[in-house]
Every structure is written in structure tokens, then in C-alpha cells.
Amino acid sequence: MPVRLDEIVARFGGSVVGDGSVAITGLATLESAGQRQLSFLANPKYHAQLAATKAAAVILAPEMAGGCPVAAIVTPQPYLYFARVSQWLNAPPRPEPGIHATAVVAAEVPASACIGPHAWIGQGARIGEDVVVGANCSIGAGAEIGAGSWLYPNVSVYPGCRIGQRAIVHSGAVIGADGFGFALDAERAWVKIAQTGRVLIGDDVEIGAGTAIDRGALDDTVIEDGVKLDNQIQVGHNVRIGAHTALAGCVGIAGSAVIGRRCTVGGGAIILGHLSIADDVHVSAGTLVAKSIGRAGSYTGTVPFMAHEDWLKNFARLRHLDAMADKIRALEARLAALEQGKNES
Amino acid sequence: MPVRLDEIVARFGGSVVGDGSVAITGLATLESAGQRQLSFLANPKYHAQLAATKAAAVILAPEMAGGCPVAAIVTPQPYLYFARVSQWLNAPPRPEPGIHATAVVAAEVPASACIGPHAWIGQGARIGEDVVVGANCSIGAGAEIGAGSWLYPNVSVYPGCRIGQRAIVHSGAVIGADGFGFALDAERAWVKIAQTGRVLIGDDVEIGAGTAIDRGALDDTVIEDGVKLDNQIQVGHNVRIGAHTALAGCVGIAGSAVIGRRCTVGGGAIILGHLSIADDVHVSAGTLVAKSIGRAGSYTGTVPFMAHEDWLKNFARLRHLDAMADKIRALEARLAALEQGKNES
Amino acid sequence: MPVRLDEIVARFGGSVVGDGSVAITGLATLESAGQRQLSFLANPKYHAQLAATKAAAVILAPEMAGGCPVAAIVTPQPYLYFARVSQWLNAPPRPEPGIHATAVVAAEVPASACIGPHAWIGQGARIGEDVVVGANCSIGAGAEIGAGSWLYPNVSVYPGCRIGQRAIVHSGAVIGADGFGFALDAERAWVKIAQTGRVLIGDDVEIGAGTAIDRGALDDTVIEDGVKLDNQIQVGHNVRIGAHTALAGCVGIAGSAVIGRRCTVGGGAIILGHLSIADDVHVSAGTLVAKSIGRAGSYTGTVPFMAHEDWLKNFARLRHLDAMADKIRALEARLAALEQGKNES
Numbered sequence A, B, C: 001m002p003v004r005l006d007e008i009v010a011r012f013g014g015s016v017v018g019d020g021s022v023a024i025t026g027l028a029t030l031e032s033a034g035q036r037q038l039s040f041l042a043n044p045k046y047h048a049q050l051a052a053t054k055a056a057a058v059i060l061a062p063e064m065a066g067g068c069p070v071a072a073i074v075t076p077q078p079y080l081y082f083a084r085v086s087q088w089l090n091a092p093p094r095p096e097p098g099i100h101a102t103a104v105v106a107a108e109v110p111a112s113a114c115i116g117p118h119a120w121i122g123q124g125a126r127i128g129e130d131v132v133v134g135a136n137c138s139i140g141a142g143a144e145i146g147a148g149s150w151l152y153p154n155v156s157v158y159p160g161c162r163i164g165q166r167a168i169v170h171s172g173a174v175i176g177a178d179g180f181g182f183a184l185d186a187e188r189a190w191v192k193i194a195q196t197g198r199v200l201i202g203d204d205v206e207i208g209a210g211t212a213i214d215r216g217a218l219d220d221t222v223i224e225d226g227v228k229l230d231n232q233i234q235v236g237h238n239v240r241i242g243a244h245t246a247l248a249g250c251v252g253i254a255g256s257a258v259i260g261r262r263c264t265v266g267g268g269a270i271i272l273g274h275l276s277i278a279d280d281v282h283v284s285a286g287t288l289v290a291k292s293i294g295r296a297g298s299y300t301g302t303v304p305f306m307a308h309e310d311w312l313k314n315f316a317r318l319r320h321l322d323a324m325a326d327k328i329r330a331l332e333a334r335l336a337a338l339e340q341g342k343n344e345s
Helices: A005-012 A044-049 A062-067 A078-089 A308-344 B005-012 B044-049 B062-067 B078-089 B308-344 C005-012 C044-049 C062-067 C078-089 C308-344
Strands: A015-017 A037-041 A057-060 A071-074 A182-184 A190-192 A199-201 A221-223 A281-283 A297-300 B015-017 B037-041 B057-060 B071-074 B182-184 B190-192 B199-201 B221-223 B281-283 B297-300 C015-017 C037-041 C057-060 C071-074 C182-184 C190-192 C199-201 C221-223 C281-283 C297-300
Touching (some): A005 A015, A005 A071, A005 A078, A037 A078, A057 A078, A062 A071, A078 B182, A182 C078, A190 C078, A297 C308, A308 B297, A308 B308, B005 B015, B005 B071, B005 B078, B037 B044, B037 B078, B044 B062, B057 B078, B062 B071, B078 C182, B078 C190, B308 C297, C005 C015, C005 C071, C005 C078, C037 C044, C044 C062, C057 C078
Parallel strands (some): A199 A221, A281 A297, B037 B057, B057 B071, B199 B221, B281 B297, C037 C057, C057 C071, C199 C221
Antiparallel strands (some): A015 A071, A182 A190, B182 B190, C015 C071, C182 C190
16 A cells, blocks of 8 residues: 655654655665655665656655655655654564464463464463464473564473563574583583573564574673674573674673673674674674773674685795794894894994 | 396497496495495596496596406486486475365366465466475465475475476575565664565575575565575675576675576675676676676685684785785885885986 | 571572571572571682671581571582572472473373473474473474473474473574585576484573574484583584583584583583593683694683783784784794804904
């Protein structure tokens, strides 16, 4: 159903430049948008595409409005504006409330919730209003899923874990498996330490496909409000992730690490255990964080890639870096001796 | 059931050296093959095992045929030949066609397809001829699975995604979860951007266990024909992977990366977003690709490992590499001054 | 139900210092323990917390017993002792034996086993005594699960694979998917090699959430007794992992690697294929192991992280390491010439 620009502005703020009666039916990029679509210009590097866009209208910042060949919604934060419009126009179709005939449910479920085919919900679990539990999900005894949360198919929640309100949990995610804790016995075999803590997840958290968050050993693993976890992330036992921190795909966080608020961690980064990271820290993709970070800022520890034959020559030197430093020191001493001799002569 | 060498050659080409009536019942390595098994010699480094093999016969290249103590199938590409024979001899037992009584199917399914126990298939999904959907799979509304494709148990396909013909999708794979897209609001909380694109997967694609391919934000995520993805891979939104490219386990590809055709990416490599990689590029295992690669070739960016105590000495130097370069420059200047003085004296 | 210290010592050894009639109901850290809880002091760095603990009693080593303000259990290995007590006090509640009405079971199952809702067990599978198969698990035809093993919900075991006794397998784990084996044809398309080996897993193995272990190509993939695998690990085809080796989260092991006994591998490390690692090797987190390791010891290959602006300066030098080495050599030659001249004058 088409929506007029002036309706959008009435709801989300900003102002229309051009014809407010222009109607749009969806969103698209500047490059691919057609005549019924609304686009946006957030990153200045796409500015060149503005002149040629075939969009019905464009969301953009005041300083970009000049060159816009079509109608525009002007706002200081076009990307945020676009995010809000995108949610509004594209709310995923909510399945019908009710418990599917094939679901096995040992807990009380509000009438507004939707429990999918072959889902299993253990005894004493607490399911909030408007919760969606997808097909083949498994919710352990005593677990808690807050109001408005949506679990896609094949999610596993272990007993006693708690997910807050409005969570989105994608397929294959596992919440509350045992942390990795063992002691060595006299024969050097591993003896398991019971993992008796829980996973406590705040409100407005998103958890990506295949991401695993382990339960605590004694105390709990804690994910604070507004945290966003991408796919294939591993969160060890007793980790705490501060509010509004976002982790990209394939990040691994070892046990008992404490990560601050509003941090970002790039894809594939590894954060070792028993360390702490301050608020507002940004860790680059592929970085290994092996000690605590006490101050806000950006941190990186990766190597440049190069053509394989160049790499062979260059990186072999890494084995001899210490020797190189010694050679430089020796050169400095010899040179100083020569210079000394020259001054004296 | 035994197969004669001359039957194999009649089907797959090549020529028999020795007794074509030799019959084999299966395949094995040179080292472990017994008297009823066919082996192969593809990698010259295993040549030494040829003389001692107990195999009934060996697939090998013409230049290796001389030293073969048993019958041989001679072909210019023994490994490829072996692959074809292995598929022919070891077609996995196809489950009976039909919809299991416990499956929940809201779509039309051809009589030749097999839908396993507790599978769920949403409204309007399109299932091709001879498709196998394993136990506990979840196929979202409007998704499409091409003819001859095989989904192992516990696969999740989100609504609207499309998988081509003859795909193999392993357990735990997740196709079409939301891409990781958020905008920051004024309070520095993340506002979700609706992910409205699809995942479009070509023909003859294999997808490993636990691999996740996110749906596009606005446009689609595209996996072209013949792509092979190993286990635990993460493919971000709006990525495009060119035909016949193969990615090893644990690779992560960030959003909007475009990867060429016939590329290979080694295990654990990370490819950042919004960059492009040419056709026929080979990225080594563990490499972080942080900018575009415009030319075919092999690229590497990893560090050598060493005994931990050597590493402590060497790699501490990395923190002072810039200072080392400065010292070298200073030495060069001082030395030039000395040399100059000597020439003048 | 409370347990007295002297009961614990009667069962697990060690000796009580203080009042053996003190009763505890659970375990907690030194910092968080309350008056009914037993704590432990294993790591000397937490010694400072001992004086202030509110625990009912503390497990500790003889040399620490002096400063303990409450009752103590004294043992030479407090962490191991704590592990054993933790298991004893916290045995997870075993579900009722029996096959859930919604499970689809084509194999014989002993009366002591528990098969959860919507589980599927294929033909000829062998399920041991006291096995627990969680909700939505899929066990392929002919697979074998040893006595006392526990599979959490949503585990997939492929046909013919074997898991030993007392295994713990967490949600999302995939045992026995096809290894990643292909040959290139003349058009540079990949031709699949049938993966006909199995996965053979010994006794007392734990497998983390989302971990995937591929079946062998021709021979089997083997996980020996007592191996502990954390979450999100990828084990390629034909890998062998020696007894009592422990792998942390996100480790990737490429095909045909052979890893010794009692090894440890840190999080996110990548081990390439067709190499071997001796017994008692410790690989640091984030390390890429690109060649065999023949001797016990600790091995590392990672780079330090630093503030992003420092990294920009330092790591750019890595591209010129070979040139730096050349410059040092040139300086040495020039300096030697100068020194030579001076000696001659």
C-alpha cells in the first residue's frame, strides 16, 4: 500500500523538499530504486549516484538537498531515518497467535503468543505476551522469554536462561549450553566442572544465526540491553557484555571477559578471557585482544596481506625481528665509535 | 556389488592397463586398500606407497603407470576420475519418497520428494522434484528448493529464499537470517534496519554444517552456480560469491563483499565488507582481506608461529617496528656523513 | 539438601580444618559465596579475597590454610576437588526414561533411555543404556550412541557415526556431515568426492554448541577418549584428535590433521590440513599452525594489538620488512668498509 512523503514526515519528522504527495511503496538503494521507491543518501561516497537516481524520493541531509533531482525528505540523520522507515514499512508478517497442534508445551503460554510446529517448551518456562517461538525450537524448563520476543526456527534455549523483551533470536542460536570448564586430574584427564550459572539477556537484544552464549560456571553470563550479536559468535561462560555493544560475525569471547558499553568488535576478532574492556572501545576485525583495554578508542592488531611471493620474502623476516633489532644496536655502537674517533682525530 | 575395471572405463573413459576383468567393491587409499578395492594416485608425494599397495587396482596418470604392481586405470586426471567413480559407487541411500506423517506441510510437494519427520514447510514454498528435506528442517513461507536438492536434518531456510537444483545443504545451516544492519540513534542505541532482500543460491551448490548466509538488506545476497561452502562459514548480507568459488571452513565474509569466480579462500580467512575480489584469486588460510584485490593470484597475510619463548622476543619488536625504521634512517644519515668526511679528507 | 563438610571429606578425601559439622547447600566464588555456600581458592591471585569471604567453608591447598577465616577442606589440588564436588552437587536433573509420544524412533531403544519430543532416530541406530536424546535431535540410520551419553536438543548425528559412552553433546552440534572434498574438472567446476568414512568418537568426550565434526572421505575421522571440544569448532574430514586434548571455541582443524594427546588449542586457532602435532603441545589462541609440530611445548604466532594510530605506523612497516633487512645489510657493509679504512690509515 503506497505511503505519501508527507505521511512519513508526519510520523518520523524531517521536512519534504518537493512534492509531499509523492507516494512510495518500498525502499531501495539509489542505484536500484524505481519510480515507486524511496531511497536514501547517508554515505557521501554515494553522492555521485544521486543525480542519476530513478527513485521517487530520497532521504538525505540538508547539505545534500541541493543536487537532488527528485523529491526529498531532509533530516540531519538520513541513515537513522531510513532505519525507522524501513522497520515501519517492513514489519515481518506475524504468524497467527496460538499453539500449533504439533508443539509440545509443558508451560503456560499467553493467548497472544505463537508457538510453532514441533516446538518444545519445558516445564515452568515463562513465555511473555506476543512472543513468537518458531518451528523446531527447544525451550528448556524454567527458561524465560520476554514479551514481544521472536525466536526463529531451530533455536535452543537451555533450562533457566532468561531472554528479555523484544529480542530477535535467529535460527541455530544456542543460549545456555555449558561453559567450558574442567580441572585436570592426576592422570591428566579432564574432570568437568558443573556449570550452574545462567544466561541473562536484557531487552532489545538481537542474536544472530548459530551464535552460542554459554551459561555461567557459578555466577551468570550477562548480556545487557540493546546488545547486537551477529552470526556465529561464541560467548564463553561468565562473560558480561555492556549495553548497546555490537559484535560482528565470527567473534569469539573467552570466559569471564567483561566488555563495556557501546563497544564494537569487528568480524573474526578474538577476545581472551579474564580481561576487561572499557566503554566505547572499537576493536578492528581480525584482532586478537590478549590484554585488558582501559581507555576508549580504536584498537587493531592485524597484518597486511600481500601477493603470496612478496609475503614469503617479507614475513620470513618476522622470525628474525629480534636479530634485526640486535644488528641495529650493534651498528649504532660501531658507528658511534667511528664518529668518536673522527672527532678526536 | 562388484564392478569390473572394464565397466568403469566404459562409463568414465581412460584405459585399463592389466586385467580388465578385475572386480572391485569400493574405494580406499593406497595405504589402506584391500584386495577388492580400487585406489588412486593423484599426488606425487604418495608415489612411494604405490609399490606396496594391496589394492585390486589403482587409478593413475600415464607417467605413473610404469611402477604399478597391480592393474591400473590410466587417465590424465586421476583425482577427477576418482571423484566421479566415488560418486557413482557411493550414492547415499535415498529415503523413500513421500511426506512423513509427522511433517507439517503447508505447500504443495511433488510425489517424488521426501519430507522427513517433523519437518515444517511454510505456505507457498516451492519444492522441486526429488527433493529431500531431512528431519526437523524448517522451510519458510515462499522459499524455493530446486529439483534434486538434499537438505540434511535441522536446516533452516527463511521465507522467500531460493536454493537452486542439486544443492546439498548440511545440518545446522541457516539460509536467510537477517543481515546485521543497524543505525545509531541520538542515545547511541542501535535501530534495526529491516532486511528485505533474499538469498538466491544457484545450482550445484554445497553448503556445510552450521554455515549461515544472511539475506540482503534491500537487494539480494547471491551465491552463484557451483559454489562450495564448507562448515561454519558466515556470509553477510548483500555478498555475491561468483560461480565455482570454494570457501574452506570458518571463513567470514562481511556485508556487500563481491567475490569473483573460481576463487578459493582458505580456512578462517576473514574478508571485510564493501570490497571486491577478482576472478581466480586464492586467499590463504587465516588471512584478513581488508581491501579489494583487482588481479588474479595468491594472496597471504599471516604470521609464522614459533616456540612461545621465541615469539615473546620476536613479536615484542612489532610494537617498535616504526622506531626500528627510524633508527635505520638515522644510521644511514650518520654513515653518509662519515663517508662524506672521509672522501673530503 | 545441606551437606556437611565431613561428609564431603569422607567421599572425596582431604581433611577438614575447623568445624566438620558445617553444612553447605551449594558452591560459589570467594567473592559471592554466602553463609551456606562452599567456595574454593585455586588461583593464588585470588588469595586476597580469602580474608573477606562470607563462605561457610573454603576448599584450599595446605599452604593457604593459615589465613582462612572460616572452616576449610584442605587438599593438594583444590580446583580438581572443587570440580568433583561441583559434579556431585549439581548433577543435571535427568528427564524421565522413555520415548516421548512425538518422537519418531525406527530403532530399538533400552527402557532406561530418554528420547525427547520430536526426536528422530533412524533405522538400525544403537542407543545405549541411560542415553538422553534431547528434543528435536536427529540420529541417522545405523548411528551409535554409547551408554550414559547425553545429547541436548537440536543435535544432528549422521548415519553410521559412533559416539562413545558418557558423551555430552550440546545443541546445534553436527556429527558426520560430509567432508569438504572436490576435484576440479576441465571446466574448472568442482566434482564432489563421496565422503564414505565415519566419525568415531571415544568415551567421555564433550562436544560444544554448534561444533561440527565431518565424516572421513575414505577412512574415518577419529576423536579419542576424553577429548573436550568447546563451541563452534570445525573438525575436517580424516582428522584424528588424541586422547584428553582440549580445544577452545572457534578453533578450525583442516582435513587429515593429526593432533596428539593432552594437547590444548586456544580459541580461534586454525590448524591446517595434512600435518601432525605431537603429544603435549599447547597452541596459543589465534595462532595459525601451518606446519607440523614435532615436539611438546607451547607455540604462538599472533601479533600484538595497539591503538589504531600506532598500528597504522608500525604495521605499514611489515610490507617493507625485507627492504629493512636489506638496508641493515648495506649499512653493515658500508660501516665495515669505513672501519677497515680507519684501521689502515
